[in-house]
Amino acid sequence: MTATSATSATAHPNPARARSAGTRSGGPSDDRPKMLEHLAGWTLVAVLAMLVTQLGLL
Template sequence: MTAQSAATATAAARARTGGPREDGPKILEHVVGWALVVVLAMFVVQLGLL
């Protein structure tokens, strides 16, 4: 492996896609997800689709 290919491999390994650097608390994600499910269910019941 040459120095140039090693530098390219290192830079590629550190390349970011623009996403978040670290994930936040998973519990918050679950609570928000379930709240969305409940709200959607309420709308469906109000429309009389179930």
């Protein structure tokens, strides 16, 4: 083990976390407001409730 590899290995207590702080996996970005997501979710709940009521399943 060289002196440079020893210092780079101990520079951060969790090297995997230090590298992943700025990397992206290519998934959806969290830049947009969450209001649209909440509105779509509650709309789905309301439509499902109406369907269950109309079919007499509850």
